[in-house]
Amino acid sequence: TMIRLHEAKMLQTLHRSLTQNIPEAIKVYGAIFHINRGNPFNLEVLVDSWPDYQTVITRPxxxxxxxxxDRYTNTYHIFSKNLQKLPEILESDSVINWKQSLTIQGCQKGLDEKIRDAVASKSVQVNYNKRFLYITDNVFKSITSNASKLMKPLKVASSExxxxxxxxxxxxxxxxNNWKFGQNEKxxxxxxxxxxxxxxxxxxxxxGNxxxxxxxxxxxEMRMSYSLPEYxxxxxxxxxxxxxxxxxxxNDTIFYGQVEEMNEAGHKFLKSVGFSAFACGGYEWECIPADLI
Ligand SMILES: CC(C)(COP(=O)(O)OP(=O)(O)OC[C@H]1O[C@@H](n2cnc3c(N)ncnc32)[C@H](O)[C@@H]1OP(=O)(O)O)[C@@H](O)C(=O)NCCC(=O)NCCS
Known part of the structure; x- marks a missing residue:
C-alpha cells in the first residue's frame, strides 16, 4: 500500500528531491509545484515509502x-525509479480506481509496458498517446539547480x-470547442x-475576440494552444x-509543453519560441472500463 504525504515539510522535501529526476518526473513535479502553492485542484500525493521513496503518484x-x-478530472500522474515494482502498485484499486474512466500521464519510456501489465487481468480498454516533451533551457536550468526564481525573463517585442x-x-x-482532445461536456x-x-x-x-x-x-503544462485557422x-x-x-x-511559475508525434506545426511552433524536445517523451493513457464504453 502507498503512503499519503500531506505535511507541507515533506511535500517540499519530495519536490526538491524530484529535481534530480527532471525531465522524467516533470508531471509529478509540476503537480506538486501547485499543490505546494494552495492546491487549487485538491490533489493528493502518494509514495511507496518515505523518505526513501521510489514511486510517486499524484491524483485528485x-x-x-x-x-x-470524467477522465479529465480522474487523472493520475506517475514517476517511478523502480519500474519493475510498478504493476503491483498500479493494480491495486486503492491506488487507482479502475471502475472509472481515467487518464494516466507520465514521461518515462518504460511506463507503457508496466501499465499494460497492471491492467492485463482487468476489463479496461487502454488508448495510448505518445507525445514529445518540450522544455525551455531557462525552466530546465531553474528546476535542476533548484532555484527559487525562474531565470532571465524574456523581453517581448510588441506587435501592430x-x-x-x-x-x-x-x-x-x-x-x-477548438481543443482536439476536448469538445465535450466533461x-x-x-x-x-x-x-x-x-x-x-x-x-x-x-x-475583443x-x-x-x-x-x-x-x-x-501548457495546453490547448490554438490559432483560429484564418489567423x-x-x-x-x-x-x-x-x-x-x-x-x-x-510569477516564478514553471512550464513545459507536449506535442504529438505527427503535429508538424506544433513542433515548429515550440522550437521557434526556444523550447527543446527531450528524449524521455510524454505519454498519456486513456483507460475506460469495458462497462462504460
Ligand atoms: C500550432 C499552432 C498553434 C501555431 O499557430 P500559428 O499562429 O499559426 O503559429 P505562428 O504563426 O506564430 O508560427 C510559429 C512558428 O511555427 C511555424 N509554423 C506555424 N504553422 C506551421 C505549419 N502549419 N507548418 C510548419 N510550420 C508552422 C512558423 O513558421 C513559426 O516558426 P518560425 O518563426 O521559425 O518561422 C496552430 O497551427 C494551431 O492552432 N494548430 C492546431 C492546434 C495545435 O496543434 N496546437 C499545438 C499543440 S503544441
Missing part, C-alpha cells in the same frame, strides 16, 4: 473523483494592432476549472507564447 482527492465518466490579454473563464467554450468543466485557477494568455482582434491562445493546467502562420501563436512565458517567469 477522493471527493473530487465523483463522476465515473493586436492586444495581449489574459484569458478568463468566459472564454472556456471557445477554447473547449472537458468543458476541466477547461473552466483551469481558467478559474491558472493563467491563460491570448491575443484579441479589434472587436481571442484569435490565438494558450492556457496552463494543474501540472503546469494561422502570421506569428500570433508565437507572440502569445512569448507574452505568456514572460508572465509565467515574472
Amino acid at each position: 482527492q477522493k471527493q473530487e473523483m465523483m463522476d465515473d465518466k 494592432n493586436v492586444k495581449p490579454s489574459l484569458l478568463s473563464v468566459f472564454h472556456a467554450e471557445l477554447i473547449n 472537458s468543458l468543466r476541466f477547461v473552466k476549472r483551469c481558467l478559474q485557477n491558472f493563467p491563460g494568455q491570448c491575443v484579441l482582434d479589434s472587436e 481571442p484569435i490565438s491562445w494558450i492556457i496552463l493546467e494543474h501540472t503546469s 494561422q502562420c502570421r506569428g500570433f501563436a508565437k507572440w502569445v507564447m512569448n507574452n505568456f512565458m514572460e508572465y509565467l517567469q515574472k
Whole structure:
C-alpha cells in the first residue's frame, strides 16, 4: 500500500528531491509545484515509502473523483525509479480506481509496458498517446539547480494592432470547442476549472475576440494552444507564447509543453519560441472500463 504525504515539510522535501529526476518526473513535479502553492485542484500525493521513496503518484482527492465518466478530472500522474515494482502498485484499486474512466500521464519510456501489465487481468480498454516533451533551457536550468526564481525573463517585442490579454473563464467554450482532445461536456468543466485557477494568455482582434491562445493546467503544462485557422502562420501563436512565458517567469511559475508525434506545426511552433524536445517523451493513457464504453 502507498503512503499519503500531506505535511507541507515533506511535500517540499519530495519536490526538491524530484529535481534530480527532471525531465522524467516533470508531471509529478509540476503537480506538486501547485499543490505546494494552495492546491487549487485538491490533489493528493502518494509514495511507496518515505523518505526513501521510489514511486510517486499524484491524483485528485477522493471527493473530487465523483463522476465515473470524467477522465479529465480522474487523472493520475506517475514517476517511478523502480519500474519493475510498478504493476503491483498500479493494480491495486486503492491506488487507482479502475471502475472509472481515467487518464494516466507520465514521461518515462518504460511506463507503457508496466501499465499494460497492471491492467492485463482487468476489463479496461487502454488508448495510448505518445507525445514529445518540450522544455525551455531557462525552466530546465531553474528546476535542476533548484532555484527559487525562474531565470532571465524574456523581453517581448510588441506587435501592430493586436492586444495581449489574459484569458478568463468566459472564454472556456471557445477554447473547449477548438481543443482536439476536448469538445465535450466533461472537458468543458476541466477547461473552466483551469481558467478559474491558472493563467491563460491570448491575443484579441479589434472587436475583443481571442484569435490565438494558450492556457496552463494543474501540472503546469501548457495546453490547448490554438490559432483560429484564418489567423494561422502570421506569428500570433508565437507572440502569445512569448507574452505568456514572460508572465509565467515574472510569477516564478514553471512550464513545459507536449506535442504529438505527427503535429508538424506544433513542433515548429515550440522550437521557434526556444523550447527543446527531450528524449524521455510524454505519454498519456486513456483507460475506460469495458462497462462504460
Ligand atoms: C500550432 C499552432 C498553434 C501555431 O499557430 P500559428 O499562429 O499559426 O503559429 P505562428 O504563426 O506564430 O508560427 C510559429 C512558428 O511555427 C511555424 N509554423 C506555424 N504553422 C506551421 C505549419 N502549419 N507548418 C510548419 N510550420 C508552422 C512558423 O513558421 C513559426 O516558426 P518560425 O518563426 O521559425 O518561422 C496552430 O497551427 C494551431 O492552432 N494548430 C492546431 C492546434 C495545435 O496543434 N496546437 C499545438 C499543440 S503544441
